[in-house]
Amino acid sequence: MIHVGIIGFGTVGTGTARILLGNRSILKERTGIDINLKKIADIDIKRDRGLKLPKGVLTPKADELLNDPEIDIVVELIGGTAIAKEMVLKAIDKGKHVVTANKALLATHGPEIFRAAGKHKVEIGFEASVAGGIPIVKVVREGLVANRIKAVYGIINGTSNYILTKMTEEKAEFSEVLKEAQKLGYAEADPTYDIEGIDSAHKLAILASLSYGSQYSIRDVHCEGISWISPMDIEFARELGYKIKLLAIAKETDGKVELRVHPTMIPEEYLISKVDGVFNAVYVEGDAVGSTLYYGRGAGDMPTGSAVVADIADISRNIVNGAHGRLSFSVSRKAKNLMKMEDVRSMYYFRFSALDKPGVLSKISGILGKYNISIVSVIQKGRREGKAVPLVVLTHMAREKDVVSAIREINRLSVVADKAAIIRVEGQENG
Amino acid sequence: MIHVGIIGFGTVGTGTARILLGNRSILKERTGIDINLKKIADIDIKRDRGLKLPKGVLTPKADELLNDPEIDIVVELIGGTAIAKEMVLKAIDKGKHVVTANKALLATHGPEIFRAAGKHKVEIGFEASVAGGIPIVKVVREGLVANRIKAVYGIINGTSNYILTKMTEEKAEFSEVLKEAQKLGYAEADPTYDIEGIDSAHKLAILASLSYGSQYSIRDVHCEGISWISPMDIEFARELGYKIKLLAIAKETDGKVELRVHPTMIPEEYLISKVDGVFNAVYVEGDAVGSTLYYGRGAGDMPTGSAVVADIADISRNIVNGAHGRLSFSVSRKAKNLMKMEDVRSMYYFRFSALDKPGVLSKISGILGKYNISIVSVIQKGRREGKAVPLVVLTHMAREKDVVSAIREINRLSVVADKAAIIRVEGQENG
Numbered sequence: 084m085i086h087v088g089i090i091g092f093g094t095v096g097t098g099t100a101r102i103l104l105g106n107r108s109i110l111k112e113r114t115g116i117d118i119n120l121k122k123i124a125d126i127d128i129k130r131d132r133g134l135k136l137p138k139g140v141l142t143p144k145a146d147e148l149l150n151d152p153e154i155d156i157v158v159e160l161i162g163g164t165a166i167a168k169e170m171v172l173k174a175i176d177k178g179k180h181v182v183t184a185n186k187a188l189l190a191t192h193g194p195e196i197f198r199a200a201g202k203h204k205v206e207i208g209f210e211a212s213v214a215g216g217i218p219i220v221k222v223v224r225e226g227l228v229a230n231r232i233k234a235v236y237g238i239i240n241g242t243s244n245y246i247l248t249k250m251t252e253e254k255a256e257f258s259e260v261l262k263e264a265q266k267l268g269y270a271e272a273d274p275t276y277d278i279e280g281i282d283s284a285h286k287l288a289i290l291a292s293l294s295y296g297s298q299y300s301i302r303d304v305h306c307e308g309i310s311w312i313s314p315m316d317i318e319f320a321r322e323l324g325y326k327i328k329l330l331a332i333a334k335e336t337d338g339k340v341e342l343r344v345h346p347t348m349i350p351e352e353y354l355i356s357k358v359d360g361v362f363n364a365v366y367v368e369g370d371a372v373g374s375t376l377y378y379g380r381g382a383g384d385m386p387t388g389s390a391v392v393a394d395i396a397d398i399s400r401n402i403v404n405g406a407h408g409r410l411s412f413s414v415s416r417k418a419k420n421l422m423k424m425e426d427v428r429s430m431y432y433f434r435f436s437a438l439d440k441p442g443v444l445s446k447i448s449g450i451l452g453k454y455n456i457s458i459v460s461v462i463q464k465g466r467r468e469g470k471a472v473p474l475v476v477l478t479h480m481a482r483e484k485d486v487v488s489a490i491r492e493i494n495r496l497s498v499v500a501d502k503a504a505i506i507r508v509e510g511q512e513n514g
Numbered sequence: 515m516i517h518v519g520i521i522g523f524g525t526v527g528t529g530t531a532r533i534l535l536g537n538r539s540i541l542k543e544r545t546g547i548d549i550n551l552k553k554i555a556d557i558d559i560k561r562d563r564g565l566k567l568p569k570g571v572l573t574p575k576a577d578e579l580l581n582d583p584e585i586d587i588v589v590e591l592i593g594g595t596a597i598a599k600e601m602v603l604k605a606i607d608k609g610k611h612v613v614t615a616n617k618a619l620l621a622t623h624g625p626e627i628f629r630a631a632g633k634h635k636v637e638i639g640f641e642a643s644v645a646g647g648i649p650i651v652k653v654v655r656e657g658l659v660a661n662r663i664k665a666v667y668g669i670i671n672g673t674s675n676y677i678l679t680k681m682t683e684e685k686a687e688f689s690e691v692l693k694e695a696q697k698l699g700y701a702e703a704d705p706t707y708d709i710e711g712i713d714s715a716h717k718l719a720i721l722a723s724l725s726y727g728s729q730y731s732i733r734d735v736h737c738e739g740i741s742w743i744s745p746m747d748i749e750f751a752r753e754l755g756y757k758i759k760l761l762a763i764a765k766e767t768d769g770k771v772e773l774r775v776h777p778t779m780i781p782e783e784y785l786i787s788k789v790d791g792v793f794n795a796v797y798v799e800g801d802a803v804g805s806t807l808y809y810g811r812g813a814g815d816m817p818t819g820s821a822v823v824a825d826i827a828d829i830s831r832n833i834v835n836g837a838h839g840r841l842s843f844s845v846s847r848k849a850k851n852l853m854k855m856e857d858v859r860s861m862y863y864f865r866f867s868a869l870d871k872p873g874v875l876s877k878i879s880g881i882l883g884k885y886n887i888s889i890v891s892v893i894q895k896g897r898r899e900g901k902a903v904p905l906v907v908l909t910h911m912a913r914e915k916d917v918v919s920a921i922r923e924i925n926r927l928s929v930v931a932d933k934a935a936i937i938r939v940e941g942q943e944n945g
Contacts, residue, residue: 106801221649230540371819378807393657401835
């Protein structure tokens, strides 16, 4: 019998407990191991979580659990990076295996935690830290182990995907939809982490570390959010055959790894552009397997609990077979080989606010040409002589550095009324 | 160092060898283990596979490989169920772990093979036997281990999906598209296994065994093919908001497991109905994780090779850690709990060929009503007084047994010119 202790009895803690209790017999059937939820520690032991726990399981003291010699696996579900880190390091120090759903913790203090785990020969399970219930960590680390990973793209933040989906369906403003999402519980009171791409960047750092064998952190990820996206951009994207999604992208090109999170235009016929609402999806391209996609719920008590319990089952199998460390988090490459953002190449969508008068397009396209940015198509909407109208330009592949220079110069033109909106475009270079 | 021998140097054998040789350093980086392709046995050692093998690797004698004490893992890629079975049992008998992509073998002789493997304490890897490069075996067995699997649906035969996609896009006849597919190498000279659903049924038996803890075989699967599907049905489906796909379905309802492969109408907004061409996708619904989907290439040298090598890597990790049997193919339930096909409930699409004269619809709907089959909608196309025209009926949930009886009675009506076309409909019951 394997004994488990959970620290943190919030949403995911409750889901995890519900699965461990409710599916105990199924788990035994499927793994041959009896997994016992022995303790749950939380400062609030009063609140009703709608879950009947056996007597004596709930305790206000995490130490009671950390000091219990019978407990094999400690599950950290507190969140944040301060107390969570302390608890995780304590558990490791006491020789306990750890399962966590905490992407912020791993993307910030990963190296320290994995070093400690290596020293004490314990395992760290972190399936639930990326894309909730989708077993993407296992897929990248084991299922696609035969592949050189060429690219990993993901919609890995449900809140921002919900907002962009609603903006698209209802032609609504960002702020309006955000308020609605907060009311429905899909966005937090302080939504910064979700809408500014930080949560996605945490998860991308973890996916990239698995894919490219080095320890990437949140600091290695170029990160832009969605709060400035307007219904106008969504509508232009639609006219051009694209959807706008907040995409987390890791790619290896010529030995360099690029890591970036930003609003992205994706051809609407791509499967990933049909991933709507709070759902997540991760696209993985391997040199042998080609294109693959993994889709499911990226958050919530039960989906995230499903991933937590999968880690518990995996570690239990290793304990029973005396094989801990079987799948240690191997970081084989020291060098991060990061591509500088300025060297990243992409296609682009620009929306200029340009005065409707002769010669403006020629001026703008002249500057783009000077910086080696060639144009695929141009849309100009509305005629308001002498006034500002949107001028949309779609480009071929261009270098970020050139784009930054060109846009700076264009923004300074007297015929340009406002700063340009810039969205990177994914898809096949056509033409 | 782990030594591997491959028996069968065809398409998948070549892909597997290409990955083992070409990605050896990546595999070492990702697993910490050096995996050496020591031998390949094939009766044809002359044909150029476009792959440079180290000297001495290729041999015409499988025994050379089976008797090599250094070889830890034997990969069976011969196909078929006769010689393949002999080779697999021999390898097991010699204490070697086995990796196979052979769904027909497992769906026919699975119990015997797994029994032998259990006796000799060796592992059988079979990720490549279902859905090619998609790591669906790992996902169901490990990634979603915390879940009671409510349903598994899959497009798991690329050939038939290619044919249905082309029929849909080009409004073309089945026989025409099949010929084209054969010319392009997407269908075999004898396409029976693919187009009659047998290949899908083999794979479904394996998926169901993993999901429901009993050993299901091809004989447990109700199986219908796509060769009778007409462009007319595809067009009616489109009008009603559906796509037609060859779906393999495993579901547990009230403790009974239903296993069936047949053409299925799927709401066109479902992600799986957008899976086109030779691509595969498997939808898995778990009680904790909810809806998930896995998408990728279901066949081909490199995608299937990716799955074969993932199994080799997994078994290698277990060998190195002394943990073979860590993930044995546990069959916990003896009882298959199969639902009889006649008890299966589904929504239905019927296309009758009925004479265009007053009272016909009333006769047909009267018989349906008698058997408790209630109608969602009716389409009648074309007016040819006194001649046969298509009459399409979409139903609410009905029992297969009632449908069989009703259709038999309707087919006998003098106002009905031809046998009814019957397609089961998946999706939310709306009404």
